[in-house]
Amino acid sequence: MNANFINNFFLTSSVVLYFVAFSFNTYAKDTSYLKGSEVGPRGKISKIGLENNLELYKFDEADSCVDNSTQIRTLITNLSKSGIVKVELFGKKNFMKKSGKLRRIRVPADSERVSLCINVPAPGEYALVSYHDKDGNRKLKKAWNLKPKEPYGVSNNPVIESLRLPRWAEASFYVPQEGIEVVINLVKP
Template structure:
């Protein structure tokens, strides 16, 4: 019995350090650091800015079920802001797209090229394909942080 409890002890500490996020001020949002995301450069004031926060796992970045939290912010100007409350300081990443037609999908052209604006934390380059996790990740300390992102079209 004692051996079984000792074997499970490391699992309990791993899950306690698990990253959790929510919208600042929302019920159930963590009380940890805050990440303020400021997106600029929308080519027109239409639709929403979809801002997605990812945690420290590289394999979860841009994966369909890998996000920690997402906000869809209606556009009232060419800039949008979102605030995420996170459970713990650590490594995070942000991906953004301007959902101009508000269909909750990142639209592409017939050639597969982006039809809507997009951006990533650290203004990571996207010359050929998607950026690597290493190029978009950033460190959040106990005091939180601000992440500026400029859209590309």
């Protein structure tokens, strides 16, 4: 009788905790974006976001391209004409870590190639990481083994055969005072 009571107690407790956790996750914070809205979960939608019916904010925008300035003039290729292109700028410290990015830019994927510029704080070594968010949900879709299901790439376009992140030495490049041009050819999974 004691064993039966204990089993029922733990089963009931587990079910109650599951529903409490599920309802908290579902209703605690609404991070969804209703297409066409002028305001998203992170603030006011930018003009570019409204024009393209995407969740894009002012802080997502690329910098103006200026010749001979300390910036990275970037060309992203192998895109389809939908969703968002996300580009992140990293320094050597905290490369490929979520909190390590120096800058994040999101632009509409409105053609098979997208050009954008990123100002850098000073000449030095940097790396770029990019992916094509085809459905525009601001998240990289991944398979069960964590391999991306959406097109992705890094600066210098290294060939990475195994399931690992690119290394700093493979992706880094030097940005001189007058800036540099970088091409990222996205890999389709």
